[in-house]
Amino acid sequence: xxxxxxxQGTPPAQDRSMNTPHDAPLYLRLAQHYLGAIESGALSxxxxxxxxxxLTRLHQVSLSTALQACRYLEEKGWLEARExxxxxxxxxxxxxxxxxxxxxxxxxxxxxxxxxxxxxxxDFLARCEQHSLRLNLAQAFGSPEAYPAAALxxxxxxxxxxxxxxxxxxxPWHGEPGFRSVLARRALxxxxxxxxxxxxVTHGCTEAMNLALRAVTQPGDTVAVxxxxxxxxxxxxxxxxxxxxxxxxxxxxxxxxxxxxxALQTQPIRTVVVIPNFxxxxxxxxxxxxxxxxxxxxxxxxxxxIEDDTYAALGDDEQPLRxxxxxxxxxxxxxxxxxxxxxxxxxxxxxINGGRWHARIKMxxxxxxxxxxxxxxxxxxxxxxxxxxxxxxxxxxxxxxxxRSAVAESIARHFPAGTRLSMPQGGMLLWVQLPKLRNPRAMxxxxxxxxxxxxxxxxxxxSDRYDNYLRLNCGIPFTPEFExxxxxxxxxxxxxxx
Amino acid sequence: xxxxxxxQGTPPAQDRSMNTPHDAPLYLRLAQHYLGAIESGALSxxxxxxxxxxLTRLHQVSLSTALQACRYLEEKGWLEARExxxxxxxxxxxxxxxxxxxxxxxxxxxxxxxxxxxxxxxDFLARCEQHSLRLNLAQAFGSPEAYPAAALxxxxxxxxxxxxxxxxxxxPWHGEPGFRSVLARRALxxxxxxxxxxxxVTHGCTEAMNLALRAVTQPGDTVAVxxxxxxxxxxxxxxxxxxxxxxxxxxxxxxxxxxxxxALQTQPIRTVVVIPNFxxxxxxxxxxxxxxxxxxxxxxxxxxxIEDDTYAALGDDEQPLRxxxxxxxxxxxxxxxxxxxxxxxxxxxxxINGGRWHARIKMxxxxxxxxxxxxxxxxxxxxxxxxxxxxxxxxxxxxxxxxRSAVAESIARHFPAGTRLSMPQGGMLLWVQLPKLRNPRAMxxxxxxxxxxxxxxxxxxxSDRYDNYLRLNCGIPFTPEFExxxxxxxxxxxxxxx
Numbered sequence: 002x003x004x005x006x007x008x009q010g011t012p013p014a015q016d017r018s019m020n021t022p023h024d025a026p027l028y029l030r031l032a033q034h035y036l037g038a039i040e041s042g043a044l045s046x047x048x049x050x051x052x053x054x055x056l057t058r059l060h061q062v063s064l065s066t067a068l069q070a071c072r073y074l075e076e077k078g079w080l081e082a083r084e085x086x087x088x089x090x091x092x093x094x095x096x097x098x099x100x101x102x103x104x105x106x107x108x109x110x111x112x113x114x115x116x117x118x119x120x121x122x123x124d125f126l127a128r129c130e131q132h133s134l135r136l137n138l139a140q141a142f143g144s145p146e147a148y149p150a151a152a153l154x155x156x157x158x159x160x161x162x163x164x165x166x167x168x169x170x171x172x173p174w175h176g177e178p179g180f181r182s183v184l185a186r187r188a189l190x191x192x193x194x195x196x197x198x199x200x201x202v203t204h205g206c207t208e209a210m211n212l213a214l215r216a217v218t219q220p221g222d223t224v225a226v227x228x229x230x231x232x233x234x235x236x237x238x239x240x241x242x243x244x245x246x247x248x249x250x251x252x253x254x255x256x257x258x259x260x261x262x263x264a265l266q267t268q269p270i271r272t273v274v275v276i277p278n279f280x281x282x283x284x285x286x287x288x289x290x291x292x293x294x295x296x297x298x299x300x301x302x303x304x305x306x307i308e309d310d311t312y313a314a315l316g317d318d319e320q321p322l323r324x325x326x327x328x329x330x331x332x333x334x335x336x337x338x339x340x341x342x343x344x345x346x347x348x349x350x351x352x353i354n355g356g357r358w359h360a361r362i363k364m365x366x367x368x369x370x371x372x373x374x375x376x377x378x379x380x381x382x383x384x385x386x387x388x389x390x391x392x393x394x395x396x397x398x399x400x401x402x403x404x405r406s407a408v409a410e411s412i413a414r415h416f417p418a419g420t421r422l423s424m425p426q427g428g429m430l431l432w433v434q435l436p437k438l439r440n441p442r443a444m445x446x447x448x449x450x451x452x453x454x455x456x457x458x459x460x461x462x463x464s465d466r467y468d469n470y471l472r473l474n475c476g477i478p479f480t481p482e483f484e485x486x487x488x489x490x491x492x493x494x495x496x497x498x499x
Numbered sequence: 500x501x502x503x504x505x506x507q508g509t510p511p512a513q514d515r516s517m518n519t520p521h522d523a524p525l526y527l528r529l530a531q532h533y534l535g536a537i538e539s540g541a542l543s544x545x546x547x548x549x550x551x552x553x554l555t556r557l558h559q560v561s562l563s564t565a566l567q568a569c570r571y572l573e574e575k576g577w578l579e580a581r582e583x584x585x586x587x588x589x590x591x592x593x594x595x596x597x598x599x600x601x602x603x604x605x606x607x608x609x610x611x612x613x614x615x616x617x618x619x620x621x622d623f624l625a626r627c628e629q630h631s632l633r634l635n636l637a638q639a640f641g642s643p644e645a646y647p648a649a650a651l652x653x654x655x656x657x658x659x660x661x662x663x664x665x666x667x668x669x670x671p672w673h674g675e676p677g678f679r680s681v682l683a684r685r686a687l688x689x690x691x692x693x694x695x696x697x698x699x700v701t702h703g704c705t706e707a708m709n710l711a712l713r714a715v716t717q718p719g720d721t722v723a724v725x726x727x728x729x730x731x732x733x734x735x736x737x738x739x740x741x742x743x744x745x746x747x748x749x750x751x752x753x754x755x756x757x758x759x760x761x762a763l764q765t766q767p768i769r770t771v772v773v774i775p776n777f778x779x780x781x782x783x784x785x786x787x788x789x790x791x792x793x794x795x796x797x798x799x800x801x802x803x804x805i806e807d808d809t810y811a812a813l814g815d816d817e818q819p820l821r822x823x824x825x826x827x828x829x830x831x832x833x834x835x836x837x838x839x840x841x842x843x844x845x846x847x848x849x850x851i852n853g854g855r856w857h858a859r860i861k862m863x864x865x866x867x868x869x870x871x872x873x874x875x876x877x878x879x880x881x882x883x884x885x886x887x888x889x890x891x892x893x894x895x896x897x898x899x900x901x902x903r904s905a906v907a908e909s910i911a912r913h914f915p916a917g918t919r920l921s922m923p924q925g926g927m928l929l930w931v932q933l934p935k936l937r938n939p940r941a942m943x944x945x946x947x948x949x950x951x952x953x954x955x956x957x958x959x960x961x962s963d964r965y966d967n968y969l970r971l972n973c974g975i976p977f978t979p980e981f982e983x984x985x986x987x988x989x990x991x992x993x994x995x996x997x
Contacts, residue, residue, distance in 0.1 A: 123862050130672075140669065148667035154659050157666065157874075161652050168655065168845040168878070169646035171638065174628075204702055204868040211867055220718045220740060233866070240866045242718060347666040349872050364621050368731070368738045369709055370702040370868065374847050376655075377872060380666070 028069035031060060035070070039079055039090055050080055050088035081403075084395060091406075098413045100423040101283075101434045104228070104249035104257070122236045125460050128449060135452025136486045141281060141430060142346040143476035147400055149384070149393045153345055156383035160376060163383075167376050175363055176202030176352070177378035183385050184352055191313060192327030193336065195354055201366055202352050202373045206311050209337035209353040211237055212365050214272065216358040217305040217335070218243055222271040225264055227256050229432070229461035229470070231281040231309070234274055246270065247462060252423035252432065255280055255287035258294045265302045272305040278322040279312035282432040282461055282472040284425025286316075289323060296328040303333075305358070310338045314394055316427035317402045332357035340381060342429070343394065348377050401429050407479035408487065415491035417498060429476040434469065437499040441468040444497040451493075453486050526567035529558060533568070537577055537588055548578055548586035579901075582893060589904075596911045598921040599781075599932045602726065602747035602755070620734045623958050626947060633950025634984045639779060639928060640844040641974035645898055647882070647891045651843055654881035658874060661881075665874050673861055674700030674850070675876035681883050682850055689811060690825030691834065693852055699864055700850050700871045704809050707835035707851040709735055710863050712770065714856040715803040715833070716741055720769040723762055725754050727930070727959035727968070729779040729807070732772060744768065745960060750921035750930065753778055753785035756792045763800045770803040776820040777810035780930040780959055780970040782923025784814075787821060794826040801831075803856070808836045812892055814925035815900045830855035838879060840927070841892065846875050899927050905977035906985065913989035915996060927974040932967065935997040939966040942995040949991075951984050 025033075038044045051059065056067035071088050074080040080088040129139065160167065175181070181197035188195045203209040210233075218224065220242030226234060228247030238245045246268055250256045256275055264270060275295065277287045287295070299306040308325040316322060326336040335358060339351035350373070355362035366372070384390055408431060409424055419436030438444055445457045458470030477483065523531075536542045549557065554565035569586050572578040578586040627637065658665065673679070679695035686693045701707040708731075716722065718740030724732060726745030736743045744766055748754045754773050762768060773793065775785045785793070797804040806823040814820060824834040833856060837849035848871070853860035864870070882888055906929060907922055917934030936942055943955045956968030975981065 126862075126865070142669070145664045145667045150664045150667045153666045154663055157659060158656060161655060165652055166643045166648045166845075168651045168843045169643045169648045170845045171640070172845060172847065204871075207866075208868040215738075236862075236866045240713075240863060345666045347664075347668045347670060347873060349670065349869060364624075364734075365738060367624070368705075368734045370706040371847060373702075374875060375845060377874070 027062060028066045028073060031056070031062060031066065031070040032073045034060075035074060036079060044090050046090050048090045049086075050074075050090060052087050078406075083399070098409070098416075098420055098422040101252045101421045101432060103251055103253070121460050122232050125232075125457065128446070129454055132449045132454075133452055134454055136482060137454045138473045138477075138486070139454045139456040140474045140476070141456075141472075142342050142474075143397065143401070143429060144478060145346075146478065147397055147476060148345055149389065152389055152393075153348075153380060153384055157376075157380040159383050160379040164375075164379060167379060170375070172372040172375050174372050175366070176200060176373060177375045177382065179386075180378040180382040181352075183382050187385070188324075188336075188354075190321040191310065191324040192321075193324055193354070199354050199359060200352050201355065201359075201363055202350065202378060203337075203339075203366065204370060204373060205341055205349040205351040206309055206337050206339035207233060207237070207351070208366075208370065209339070209351045210234060210274070210307070210309060211241070212353060212362050212369065213305075213307045213335045213337055213355070213358075214238065214241055214243065214274075215365050215369075216355065216361045217272045217307070219271075223269055225261060225268075225270045225273040227275060227280060227283075228464075229282055229458070229467050231276065232456070232460040234309070235461075235463065245463060247464065248273075250280065250283060250285065252283045252285050254291055255283075255285045256291075256295065258291055258298060261295065262298055265298065265304065270302075270304055272307055273299055274307045274309065275325065276309045276312070277325050278310060279315060279425060279428035279430075281309075281312070281428075282430050282456070282470075284423070284428050284430055284432060286322060286426070292323060292325050293328045296325050296334060300331055300333050305335060305356075306333055307335045308337065310336055311342055312428045313338075314343045315398060315401060315429065317398060318426065319395065319398070326354065326356075329356065335362075340385075343397065344381065344384070344390070348381060350377060350381055398427070401427070401475065404477070404479050405429065405431065405475040408473060408475045408483070411479070411484055411487045412473075412491075415488050417491065417495045419498075420494075429474060431473045431475055433471050433473060435471065435494055436469070438469050438494070438497045439499045440497065444493055445471075447493050447497075448490055451489060453490055455490070525560060526564045526571060529554070529560060529564065529568040530571045532558075533572060534577060542588050544588050546588045547584075548572075548588060550585050581897070596907070596914075596918055596920040599750045599919045599930060601749055601751070619958050620730050623730075623955065626944070627952055630947045630952075631950060632952055634980060635952045636971045636975075636984070637952045637954045638972045638974070639954075639970075640840050640972075641895065641899070641927060642976060643844075644976065645895055645974060646843055647887065650887055650891075651846075651878060651882055655874075655878040657881050658877040662873075662877060665877060668873070670870040670873050672870050673864070674698060674871060675873045675880065677884075678876035678880040679850075681880050685883070686822075686834075686852075688819040689808065689822040690819075691822055691852070697852050697857060698850050699853065699857075699861055700848065700876060701835075701837075701864060702868060702871060703839050703847040703849040704807055704835050704837035705731060705735070705849070706864075706868065707837070707849045708732060708772070708805070708807060709739070710851060710860050710867065711803075711805045711833045711835055711853070711856075712736065712739055712741065712772075713863050713867075714853065714859045715770045715805070717769075721767055723759060723766075723768045723771040725773060725778060725781075726962075727780055727956070727965050729774065730954070730958040732807070733959075733961065743961060745962065746771075748778065748781060748783065750781045750783050752789055753781075753783045754789075754793065756789055756796060759793065760796055763796070763802065768800075768802055770805055771797055772805045772807065773823065774807045774810070775823050776808060777813060777923060777926035777928075779807075779810070779926075780928050780954070780968075782921070782926050782928055782930060784820060784924070790821060790823050791826045794823050794832060798829055798831050803833060803854075804831055805833045806835065808834060809840055810926045811836075812841045813896060813899060813927065815896060816924065817893065817896070824852065824854075827854065833860075838883075841895065842879065842882070842888070846879060848875060848879055896925070899925070899973065902975070902977050903927065903929065903973040906971060906973045906981070909977070909982055909985045910971075910989075913986050915989065915993045917996075918992075927972060929971045929973055931969050931971060933969065933992055934967070936967050936992070936995045937997045938995065942991055943969075945991050945995075946988060949987060951988055953988070 053067045181200040185195045185197045223244045226245045227250040249260045310324050313322045326334045336354040421434040456472040458467030551565045579589050679698040683693045683695045721742045724743045725748040747758045811820045824832045834852040919932040954970040956965030
């Protein structure tokens, strides 16, 4: 987790420790030279930096010094590397924000927090439908341009050619075999060893989470969830007649394992649900040692650990993030994921690996909606099995990083003092902590009336502890309209300040 | 409901009251003449009957007499009319079977019948997976040839051309608007007046039934179901923690309204689930007066009435059958249906009209699996809105009638005395009552071992009252392999007789 520690109003030059003396290392002096060019406007955002090889010629430095200089500027956020095409000048990060508050370490877990999230989410959705929309920042997926529409269309046509009867044939039980194989193969990258038979295809991660919870709980049971918690999960929990208990979760390293242990000691918790990678809404990633610890803790207490691993492929770093499931030895972890964010928001393709509950989940899926249609699975398989999928993911990662960074900068520029933000290193969501507001719900209504929709903090909890937070989607291009919406939102927030 | 009343071994000539005296009406003598030709083999099954117009010329009779003769032979099952192409000779119904037993009228409803259907269905499915398959008669949909694969493929390609971003765009809430409009328009044919907004698209009728039950019940509640009852429903009921009570259901006219009233008086029933048209597995159709009565009864007792109306379009008669919903005045009926049987077994497209529970069902669908992928809805819309859909339905009806009749005849020919069968006038299912067996489950196992899979009676109940019943799928062509399987099944039954 990297933070933007610069305080508001501070120009970056004062922070960047680049006014280097002459005895500074050569690469620093070279970097300083080019930073000057950027600040003077000789190199503008979007310009291509001279290639590393040409730097060696121009400045009579070694290849490694030239490379070090570029990497330094990249690390500081002035340059970005684009695959096979060199370094480019970034938009300058003029302003930035302090990170979001860490949750307090609880002395005890409060069990008296079972309000009706279902009504909150329903109310939120109903209000959204009442107002015409200028800009939707409430979603959690990219805009169509972020996904490979043409290639998927071709894959669909190919699938129809390959299996012309696919729309009229019975759907294969538990999922299309080829698609399940590809998923099992890709699971290796997250550290899991699965066979195709252990994968059950579902209607998105949402159905997978429903099945997981139905498999391991009875109505009335208690589920430990993150706080803040993805509102879709709170809704599932309530719709199944379950109770949720919210475990403090850090914007830096995810669910507090210590707080969870306390909860397991004192509450009748039946299962724990976690988004270990790019948590929704925080964007936090659990470090590997905490992932291992939470798996061990749940095994020790004999409770099922359900992971929603939808965002793992969307890190700035190509390095795949490990799934909790990769530490699972006794089958106590249920792994759920989907292609909804990474490949195609129009294809509701998810899957579940049920661990010990695999057979029960298969039957529940059969009873709940029968096997998924084969056609979309075959279409996805055609695409995922090709090299085009990784190329698409690289492009999407870069796009999301750029858009996230542009939105964060705009927030830093326009939002009032007291606004805080921890910068995630992947995914498409920003979780913004606002200064104290007189009436957060009125602020949300005002924005909605102006056609600006965001996900308000209170739908991510059963309590009122996130009333002055909001979640923004950076999956859509940062257009002038987007910038204008942020500016207007900032005014609305300012007017609503306590 | 028309029965095959001829007892086994009786040649049709002795029954047909066609040995008409010379003073019989002219049309009867004309019919008799052609029946002779059929019996002698001069006209074989599949041959075209001389046209009505040529009959007038050949026999110097009026057009109305010629038509009356053809209709008489059609009514008796010797001829069949094919659209725009005249009459054809049918396969003769040499043998036939007494109708299935009517359920006894209960003095009281037995509430102590809550066995674990979930385990029964699971066990059935697991056993099926253990054996390699020669012929699958356990399903309830047609083979690929019965459906318009090529036209749907074209519709899919057209849909991709129409909306090239459809796979990467967010899925429209509650269903694709055009698809919902077409569904609302077609609902008129079943006597329902709906707007597109009142339709929620689901993953098949199975998800619709799940949502309906979740909307109107709490775990622990009691649901009145038909007996025999579609096993998928019993499985849903159990998986949701509900209890089912089985209401006697007639092979002729569906659920007994009298027995249901008794149950409503004596049991804490929360909702009633009915398949009014071509009940699965019976094939029964509720007459309109009983449909009206059951809607009124449920309204009177204030319980939700859920109808599964999946098969209505598959009657031998083109005349559409009315939905229970068409009698609903207070919003107490929830209507569920799908295209799975009528259009495309490979497309899991269902929908639900939730009556009073519409808003709750929308939220449950959102929480359970989010809106359906738009692509398949658009594909279906493209096809259903065209004249090709009605042409396909007519062809499918004819096909199912022919196949059902061929299977029934084969059963009549091969199965031992004591076998009974009520002949449905639509759909694809035959519910066969066998003579008393020593060990019905061993019989099922023997058939499975030989690769013949059917749906055994005991999965359609929580009791043991259908142990000597089986359900056969007539959606697949009656090939020599099919006939051989029926012959073998008959032997297995014979050997298992008590």
